[in-house]
Amino acid sequence: MTPEHSGKAEESPRQRLLSAGTPMCAGCGGLQALHQIYDQVGEKTVFVNAAGCMTLLSIYPYTPFRGSWLYTAMACAPAGAQGVRDALDVLLSKGHIDAGQDQLPVVLTGDGSAYGMGLSATSAAIDRGLDFLYICYDNEGYGNTGHQYSAATPAGARTATSRVDGYTGVKKDLFAIWSAHRPAYVATVIGTEPADLARKVKKALSLRGPRLLLVLAPCPTGWGFEPSRMVEIGKLAVESGIWPLKEYSDGQVRHTRVPAKRAPLEAYLGLQGRFRHMFVPRRNEEQLAALQRQVDDYWEHID
Amino acid sequence: MYRIRFHGRGGQGIKTASRILGTALFIEGFEVQDAPRYGAERRGAPIFAYVRADTHPIHERGVIHRPDLVVVADETLLAISPAQVLEGVTDSCVVLIYSAKPEAWWRQQLPDIAQIVVLVPLESLSVAIPVGALCAGAAAALLGKVSAEALAHAVEEELSAHDAAMVESNRKAILAAYMEVTPWRGLVCSSLPLGVAQTPPPVWVNVPHDAVDIGAPVIHAGATSGLVKTGLWRTRRPVIDRERCRRCLQCCAWCPEGGILAGADGWPVIDYEHCKGCLVCAAQCPFQAIGVIPETQAEGGADAQTADRK
Numbered sequence: 368m369t370p371e372h373s374g375k376a377e378e379s380p381r382q383r384l385l386s387a388g389t390p391m392c393a394g395c396g397g398l399q400a401l402h403q404i405y406d407q408v409g410e411k412t413v414f415v416n417a418a419g420c421m422t423l424l425s426i427y428p429y430t431p432f433r434g435s436w437l438y439t440a441m442a443c444a445p446a447g448a449q450g451v452r453d454a455l456d457v458l459l460s461k462g463h464i465d466a467g468q469d470q471l472p473v474v475l476t477g478d479g480s481a482y483g484m485g486l487s488a489t490s491a492a493i494d495r496g497l498d499f500l501y502i503c504y505d506n507e508g509y510g511n512t513g514h515q516y517s518a519a520t521p522a523g524a525r526t527a528t529s530r531v532d533g534y535t536g537v538k539k540d541l542f543a544i545w546s547a548h549r550p551a552y553v554a555t556v557i558g559t560e561p562a563d564l565a566r567k568v569k570k571a572l573s574l575r576g577p578r579l580l581l582v583l584a585p586c587p588t589g590w591g592f593e594p595s596r597m598v599e600i601g602k603l604a605v606e607s608g609i610w611p612l613k614e615y616s617d618g619q620v621r622h623t624r625v626p627a628k629r630a631p632l633e634a635y636l637g638l639q640g641r642f643r644h645m646f647v648p649r650r651n652e653e654q655l656a657a658l659q660r661q662v663d664d665y666w667e668h669i670d
Numbered sequence: 671m672y673r674i675r676f677h678g679r680g681g682q683g684i685k686t687a688s689r690i691l692g693t694a695l696f697i698e699g700f701e702v703q704d705a706p707r708y709g710a711e712r713r714g715a716p717i718f719a720y721v722r723a724d725t726h727p728i729h730e731r732g733v734i735h736r737p738d739l740v741v742v743a744d745e746t747l748l749a750i751s752p753a754q755v756l757e758g759v760t761d762s763c764v765v766l767i768y769s770a771k772p773e774a775w776w777r778q779q780l781p782d783i784a785q786i787v788v789l790v791p792l793e794s795l796s797v798a799i800p801v802g803a804l805c806a807g808a809a810a811a812l813l814g815k816v817s818a819e820a821l822a823h824a825v826e827e828e829l830s831a832h833d834a835a836m837v838e839s840n841r842k843a844i845l846a847a848y849m850e851v852t853p854w855r856g857l858v859c860s861s862l863p864l865g866v867a868q869t870p871p872p873v874w875v876n877v878p879h880d881a882v883d884i885g886a887p888v889i890h891a892g893a894t895s896g897l898v899k900t901g902l903w904r905t906r907r908p909v910i911d912r913e914r915c916r917r918c919l920q921c922c923a924w925c926p927e928g929g930i931l932a933g934a935d936g937w938p939v940i941d942y943e944h945c946k947g948c949l950v951c952a953a954q955c956p957f958q959a960i961g962v963i964p965e966t967q968a969e970g971g972a973d974a975q976t977a978d979r980k
Contacts, residue, residue: 382931383928383931385893385928386892386893386894386895386896386928387895387896387900387927387928387929387941387943387944388895388896388897388898388899388900388944389895389898389900389927390712390715390898390900391712391926392680392712392713392714392946393712393713393714393903393904393926393946393947393948394713394926394946394948394949394950395926396926398926398927399924399925399926402926402927402928403923410892424895425889425895427887427889428887428889428894429889429894429895429897429898430889430892430893430894430895431893431895431896432892432893433892433893434892436889530831531831558926559924561923587713587948588680588712588713593949594713594948594949594950595948595949595950595952595953596953597926597948597950598924598950598953598954599953599954644833647833647835648833648834648835
């Protein structure tokens with residue numbers, strides 16, 4: 368973006384910091400958000416990446432990152448971030464690097480790790496007050512292995528391991544779990560709301576301690592929609608109220624966008640193959656009403 | 671033994687195709703292996719799947735390097751060397767290509783390939799059927815060992831998680847593809863299992879130990895992934911119409927690849943070397959200024975665009 372084209376400079380840089388050429392699927396909502404986040408967090412970061420779709424970002428000898436990247440097993444990315452932080456602290460204390468060369472450990476995992484396998488290591492890292500940023504790209508299933516259900520899969524969604532009537536559990540509330548630890552910052556974001564996302568990244572970067580950016584990542588492959596509809600579906604997730612945009616800091620939860628009039632949930636569900644069984648061969652009125660009621664109940668208590 | 675190798679793109683149903691063919695062969699009494707290659711099953715990316723079938727126990731495993739039948743669900747893959755479509759194709763191997771272009775055209779394009787069969791897109795189909803499924807039907811006919819009944823059963827079995835209407839439309843389409851190549855029924859010949867005698871010994875290369883900063887899989891430069899040309903995944907191409915574009919640059923913000931950048935003059939420029947063809951930009955452009963054309967109609971265009979940017 369040229370300076371004379373003012374006003375849009377933040378939205379449209381000449382060059383994105385995160386390089387193209389990654390093996391993420393066409394239309395990946397997680398990659399869209401990561402581009403926006405990386406433009407702000409920059410290259411003075413050490414990404415600690417648990418196994419998942421985004422492990423494939425860096426396949427030797429290729430990486431889209433300008434800064435450092437480290438791969439860990441699925442359950443232990445926050446422990447990896449602790450090691451990186453400790454190592455940097457040792458280098459700082461011995462004078463091998465100065466404060467200007469310090470880097471931010473950034474954990475990057477999918478929902479399988481963030482909501483499930485890695486939760487213990489995450490909880491412990493927050494307990495220790497680890498100074499790190501956690502980015503979870505939540506595509507509501509184990510996307511890299513064929514989209515089996517995870518603890519983040521919403522009720523009723525078909526996955527590779529819940530093929531007929533969909534997932535019978537409920538989506539775990541990771542925002543509440545993180546907030547209950549009283550960390551520095553927790554926020555839900557989505558790449559299709561770039562202004563809200565940019566403000567939250569900025570806020571997260573202004574704080575120290577454990578910080579989570581929980582990104583809903585519309586997934587054409589796992590959710591069953593045409594890649595071209597990714598932004599439409601992301602916007603509907605927010606407008607229908609099923610993905611509330613909110614943040615936690617200083618013991619308070621604030622909703623950053625309260626839809627004045629929520630779109631009907633089925634407008635969101637109906638665009639996705641994983642919910643198709645609720646519409647054909649016949650509409651499952653009971654299930655559709657129950658899911659709508661859950662969204663309505665949530666917002667009833669929000670100002 | 672029959673060795674069948676499927677080539678297509680993520681989203682075409684290549685894995686399902688291999689399963690349908692494998693199950694049909696199994697119903698006919700064969701011992702069968704079917705497996706996709708794991709690792710790059712991304713929409714639009716080159717996908718491989720393998721089927722082996724034999725009347726005796728199969729002792730081979732893994733990737734098929736010497737196929738008896740190669741199935742090409744997307745003809746544009748033939749021009750892409752990493753897709754390795756023609757790897758190990760001998761004169762006894764049949765190459766089935768799903769294409770609207772006539773067989774004579776393909777013979778001219780691929781003079782070294784002895785046996786080419788073209789499956790033309792079936793215009794009689796009223797609903798969109800994954801190309802992979804059609805190819806599975808045609809492949810079954812080329813083998814000459816699968817009855818239409820076994821094929822129909824295999825479709826029902828493999829698609830059992832889907833609703834009845836979808837199974838039915840797929841079954842019809844697959845059987846239509848099966849009938850379409852009936853003149854070549856049984857064209858594919860089985861070949862002998864490869865024993866130790868037929869397998870060339872591995873060539874050992876002694877690699878001296880390097881210092882850890884050279885020998886370890888550490889990447890010492892940033893942003894190297896730009897060297898990977900993911901534009902090869904694209905089957906449809908977004909094209910910006912400058913008559914309509916108002917340079918709002920929303921497309922730059924929405925592109926999940928970071929693949930649309932603002933040029934110095936303020937016009938958005940699509941990076942065709944990396945654009946995967948998700949078409950989010952075309953769907954979201956508030957001025958309908960981004961059109962979509964099939965990649966096959968844009969040949970040569972990529973180079974011109976790239977030159978533009980430089």
